[in-house]
Structure formats: C-alpha cells, structure tokens
Amino acid sequence: MPYTYEYPRPSLTVDCILFGFDEGDLKVLLIRRGGEPFKGLWAFPGGFLDVDTDPSIEVAAKRELEEETGLTNVFMEQLYTFGDVGRDPRGRTISVAYYALLKLADYKVQAGSDASHAQWFNISEVPELAFDHAKILQTALDRLKGKVRYQPIGFELLPEKFTLSELQHLYEVVLGTDLDKRNFRKKIQKMNLLVELEEWQAGVPHRAARLYRFDRQRYEELKSHGFNFEV
Amino acid sequence: MPYTYEYPRPSLTVDCILFGFDEGDLKVLLIRRGGEPFKGLWAFPGGFLDVDTDPSIEVAAKRELEEETGLTNVFMEQLYTFGDVGRDPRGRTISVAYYALLKLADYKVQAGSDASHAQWFNISEVPELAFDHAKILQTALDRLKGKVRYQPIGFELLPEKFTLSELQHLYEVVLGTDLDKRNFRKKIQKMNLLVELEEWQAGVPHRAARLYRFDRQRYEELKSHGFNFEV
DNA sequence: CCAAAAGTGTTTCCGATACACCCATGA
DNA sequence: TCATGGGTGTATCGGAAACACTTTTGG
Structure with missing residues (x-):
C-alpha cells in the first residue's frame, strides 16, 4: 500500500465509446464485465489512468482500448467527464x-481475438449497462448528432467503397429523419468529396448501385478551411 | 497522511473560465496566484475536488468559484478536461x-470583496497565465465562438436593458467579424426574442438609442424546440 | 413480367447579402 | 452647425425543399 496522500483523491478512469455502422445499423462496442461490480453486465472498454506511464488522458484511453479489444490507431475525441458521487x-x-x-468492416476481425468478450450491439438493442454508462451513451449519441452537421462522418464510418444509398441511410439513422434522395445526392455531389468509381454493387436482387469512395485529399483541404455539412 | 491507495492517483482540480462583456469588450476573470507554483502569475479561479463533500464535479467548480470570488448562482457548462503530464x-x-x-454589470460589485485579487481582463490584454491556462483559455474562446451560432449568448452577457448596437457589437467581438447593421437588426427582430422598451439610452453625445430586453419566456420556448442563431 | 431499388431535373420559396441616406442629439 | 452614432427598405442571389417518373436487374 505504497501511495499516500494528505487529502483523499478520486480514481481516474477512461471510457471509450466506439461507434460503427454496418448492414444499415449504427452499432456500439461493449464489453461484458467478468468481475464485480456489475458482473455480467455490459460496459464500454476502459480502465484506470496510469499516472506513471500515460502521458495524457487520451493515451490512456487508447491503451485501454487496445488492451481490451486489440484495436489500435483509432482516432478518438474527448466527449465529457463524468464524476457524480x-x-x-x-x-x-x-x-x-x-x-x-x-x-x-475493417475491425470486425478482431472480435475473435483474445478479447472475445467484446461485441458490437445495434444501437437500438443495447443491453443493460454497468455504472452510469447508459447516460454516457446518451451523451455520445447527442454529440454524434451534432457532429454530423459539420463533419463528413461517412468518411469514418463507411467502408472504402459504398453506394450513395448507404451514405444517405447512415445520415438518416444518425439524424433520425428521412432525407430526400435527389436533394441528398445533389448536396453531396456538390461538395466534391466523392470519387465516382467504375464499379458496381454485386449480388443484389435489383439494379446494382454505383460505388463511390471519399476523396481524402479534398477532405483535408476542406477541413482546414472549415466547411458545412448540413443535409 | 491518512489517505493511502494501492495505486497512485492523480489530483483532480476544477477551473472556472468566466466571460463577461462590458464597455464593448469581452472580458475574462482571473486571479493572481499568491503562492507557488507560478506565484504572481494569473490563473482561473479553481481548486481541488473535495471527494467527501462535492457530490459532483460541477458543484466543486461552483464552490471553488464562490470561495475565490464570492460569485454564486453562476450557470456553468463543462468545457474540457486537461490532463497532460x-x-x-x-x-x-x-x-x-x-x-x-x-x-x-451584475457581478462587478464583488470585485471589492475579500477576493480582491480577482480581476476582469480584457480578452486582448490577458497577462501571462499559470499552468496550461493559456491553452485552456483558447479552448474556451473556441467554444464560445461555436456556441454563439446556436444560442443567444447576448441573453447571458448583456445587462437587462441594452441597445441593438451593443448586441451587434458583442457578436462582432466574439465572432471576430463585422456585421451589416440592417441585416443584423432584421435577423434579430425576426426571432421575436427582444422586447422593445419605451426607454432610451442616456448621457450619450448623439442621438439616444432605444433600449431592449430579452423575452425570457419566448427564449425558453425556443430553447426546447432547438433553434438557429446564425448572424 | 414483376418487384425493388437506382437514378435523374425543375420549380418554388425563403433567407442571406449587398447597399446609402436621413434623423436626433449634445457639444 | 457639426460630429456622432441611430435608424430604416429594397433588390438580387443562391441554397433548401418539394416533388414523380424511368431504368436496370434478378428472380
């Protein structure tokens, strides 16, 4: 018991809320708790800040994420700090x-790694969560809804190649509204963020849709000037 | 030295960035540090979380603010958590x-209280700050610029009665741009957030401007439905 | 040939922007 | 009477929203 302080100190933990999008559904990554408290319930990957080796809180978050899920190189943003007694x-x-x-799609693989207690849940089918993680999830969803208005989140959530309908559907799911197909396409095309590929959807029982990918270079250009992403 | 833990823990502090607006300038409240470290430099009011008596981090922030400045009933929002080594x-x-x-205007008075080491600084004349508070200030200013686009900050920054020119000037200072007088007035009036008073500015060496106040009731209505505040 | 989704333009409306002069007041 | 800011309207432009039919493909 070597660490002693004059005044009491709280523990400091980090939690990682990972969103993914697949098969038309917004998903979130959860881990089943193997120990008390809340044993058997689900929670976000996370853990304690290591004061001696984590140079920043964000590094701690990334470290914990890798330890519990095997995921690396994930770009994370700070959401909020929760500290109610x-x-x-x-x-x-x-x-x-x-x-x-x-x-x-890129990360699905790792589900079979040593961290097989990690699982993606459809956002509408999230099980009972440990701690105050339900509140944290709500905060994250609200943030996502805000973010979608000024940043092209499709860039980060969709696979390399995707159809315009998939992109539109992502927006509809996140925003919780229906969008007009023609207006959506007009708007998206005008941004010049997409590259039209000479490839088409396969294996669908109807007309195949054209595939697109994001134009990363143009994205970086726009990001530096600030741009609007209302749909 | 009674508090002992199995693993090391960081200290947890809160900092309060208070913005005010007066005489055409955006101001921020700072406190001169009386002790080490950074003795003599300026810093935001703040202090340590009291694990035993602060039921939430926000309460801790309000408590520290009151202790150091005498200010109470200040509505605060969480900004960001800083934790680099x-x-x-x-x-x-x-x-x-x-x-x-x-x-x-409402709070100026307390400057003469026991917390007379607290002082309002024009945002363009902020002295050297302790810790990483310069970075924190920049983060807060960025947030303020974002907030102004979807919330009527004049409501919180201006005195009860104000002129349209004062309101416009506030927006210009926060956004860092010039605005067209007629377009600004049109836009503001259309929101129906202002009540036209039968009172006029006094003591100015030119035509006196009409005074307005915010319509708090309508504000609450709009807030619950979400509204846009671009200017 | 049917079901299912892909793909495609035009019109209307409203908010954003640009712009210049007269008014009231105190010094 | 002059200097200073207060106060007002219109015309133009561009993006947002509404809206329906034809095309392609596999079953």
Missing part, C-alpha cells in the same frame, strides 16, 4: 469519456 | 474546466 460503488471515480467512429 | 509541477493533476457567461 455514487457512479462507482467501489468509491469516488471520475471518468473521462472518449468516443470514436470507425469502419466496422 | 507536466501541466502542474507539483505532480500529476487532472483539471476539469467549466465555463460561464455572465452579466458583468
């Missing part, structure tokens, strides 16, 4: 939450 | 920053 029965715990969007 | 020479310290907008 009683949120962790083990004692006063402050949690800094980060969130990220990722291409589920 | 090295930001406090005394040891690993995580700071949860909150910010608030307030009517400087």
